[in-house]
Amino acid sequence: MRSMKAMEILNNPYLNKGTAFTMDERKKLGLLGALPAKVQTLQEQADETYAHFQTKPAGLPQRQFLMEIFNTNRTLFFYLMGQHIVEFMPIVYDPVIAESIENYSNIFIQPQQAAFLSVDDQDNVEESLKNAADGRDIRLIVVTDAEGILGIGDWGVNGVDIAVGKLMVYTAAAGIDPSQVLAVSLDAGTNNQALLDDPMYLGNRHKRVYGDEYYALVDKFVQSSRKLFPEALLHFEDFGRSNAAVILNKYKDAMPVFNDDIQGTGIIALAGVLGALNISKEKLVDQKFLTFGAGTAGMGIAKMLYDEMVRQGADPAEAKKHFYLVDVQGLLFNDTPDLTPEQKEFTRDRSEFSNADELTDLLSVVKAVHPTVMIGTSKQPGAFTEEVVKEMAAHTERPIIFPISNPTKLIEAMPADLIKWTDGRVLTATGIPVDPVEYKGVTYTIGQANNALVYPGVGFGAIAAKASQVNETMLAAAAHALGGIVDPSESGAAVLPPVAKLEDFTTRVSEVVAQSAIDQGLAGDGITDAKKAVADLKWEAKY
Incomplete structure (x- = not known):
């Protein structure tokens, strides 16, 4: 292989260290004279870059600046992101x-x-x-x-x-x-x-x-x-919506594939519900679920919650009766036109309701079914109104409400309002980052039901184990790992762990997914130790 030229190295984001190349490296790689004399440490580069980042206007200009670093030096970018994960996540990912x-x-x-x-x-x-x-x-x-x-x-x-x-x-x-x-x-x-x-x-x-x-x-x-x-x-x-499930179903048994919108959203919603039930001390099989928005994400959530109920011993036919899908037409019935195959699994019969023809809006449905869990993926801003929330809260002690549409302008309700309208009884998580809410002397930490909390661990665990597929058992293991991190005894506790601990709990999710692959006989040859497999694959941002 021919030796790389100085400019090729400096223009390769995987190899470039910029001013951190040592004098020995500069001699060996033909970089003498191609860089200023001072040799900086990675930390010095990070400090300088972060100071520059702070001069940029919030939002897209900050992201464009960070992308310049990403484009030129991956190690520096990820080292810096590791030090400022809570601040950078909304900029490099959602919502910016x-x-x-x-x-x-x-x-x-x-x-x-x-x-x-x-x-x-x-x-x-x-x-x-x-x-x-x-x-x-x-x-x-x-x-x-x-x-x-x-x-x-x-x-x-x-x-x-x-x-x-x-x-x-x-x-x-x-x-x-x-x-x-x-x-x-x-x-x-x-x-x-x-x-x-x-x-x-x-x-x-x-x-x-x-x-x-x-x-x-x-x-x-x-x-x-x-x-x-x-x-x-x-x-x-x-x-x-018309292609996502078709593609997933075509390939999922033959190779390791994962659909984040169907499965990732389902896992994070299940993890949040399990976390909430850890706090309320209630059982999953006793809940009534209303999914507001019956697209790809909404159906992924319903399927994941349903599968978990069955795993916990519920009769499949009985478990289906705990789900209500609401989309633009209102409550979805088995004679609603243009249903997707995924929706047909969870539709209701009109004969169940004396006023079936009136169930065309969210409030009417909430009044008719008294859900205990309401999850929004509708992209309908403000859809969880005070009237809807108070109606729901009148029939359950600890209403679980997850408005997870994003970005912020599309969220169904803000947590501060949900807390006020339920007098602090709500257990909530959002799809966007939200600051803690103060209400009547209690600080409520708001969990982020963002797929970023879960898909990295699922994917990494499957890759580390060289899994031949990603199946529901692995996904459930990931949800339980996340839901189990919640501290139910804390006043105002979040139902999901904070982004600040993203690296820690991603490692935990990776390990349980890898272990699930091993336990099911789906791991690669010779892979028997999940923790070792995960640790061996892990890359660190260092020169």
Whole structure:
């Protein structure tokens, strides 16, 4: 192999140390004279970079600055993120990432080692993946077609930013080596007319392709990935309602795949409910669940909660009776038109209600069914009104209410209002970061029902164990690991652990997922020690 030139090293974000290259390294690598004389430590670089970061206006300008560091020096970026995880998470991920996606084509600087696969150029899928990987040993792929980005919808090729952001969290939380990950955009077109009309838009300028041609692109991506990167886990992200479950179900038994919107959201909701029940001392099998928003995320949540009830001994037919789905039409019945296969599993019969035709809005449904758990993935801001919440709270001692739509402008209710309206009885978690709430002398810590708390551990644990698939048993183990971290004795305790401890509990989730793979006989040859497998794979941000 030819030796790399100085500029190649300094322009390679996986190898570049910038001013931290020692004099010996500079001599060996041909970097003498290519850098200022002072040799800095990683900590000195981090201090200097953070001081510079603090001069930037909040939001997108801060993210753009951090992306410059990410683009030039991965080690420095993740070292810095590790020191400021609570501050940086909302900037590199949710909610600021939404603004970044919306502006992606207009502020594009470089592709961040992502692979761009086009529905119009399917013959070159394998070559495109190979080029983007550039010889790297890829163990984790986050792929999106960006049809259903939570909260903002269809953003075409701009949505590759969500894949890049998810992979950042994987490294910051779980410790996956950033040189072993690949972001992939499946560009099938877009139905976002504003993008199609924008001369700056970088993706395919046509309406979104569906059906056989689209599924052929997905399959070519999957098969090429398996051929090029046989040890890689495929993480599907923000696919549309009509495709997400179809794709997951097609591949989940044959290889390690994971859909964050279906499974990740389901795990975090289950973990939050288990955490809440640790506090209220109630049983899962006694709860009545109302899912407000019956799309990909809402159905993932219902399925995960249902599976857990069955695991806890509930009769499957009886367990189904504990679920109520509310979507734009109101309560979903078995004769509601255009139901998805996932929705049909949980619909109700009109004969159960004397006023079935009136159950077309959330308040009517809450009055009719008296739920004890209400989870919102509706993207309907303010939908959990004072009247709805007080009606629910009148029929249960500790109402569990999770408004998890994001970004902030789409949340169903703010925790401060939920606490006030229930006189402090609510057990809540949100999809966005929220400061603690003071009410009547008690400080309520608000758990964040954000998939970032769980998917890094699930993915990392499966990769560490070289699991042949990611199944419901592993996902349940992850939910229990998270739900079990809550301290139920603390006044105002959160139902989920704080982002500040993200690295610690991600390690715990990784270990239980790896152990589950081992216990089920799904781990790779010779992998018998989950803790060792996780520790061996972990990458640290250091030179």
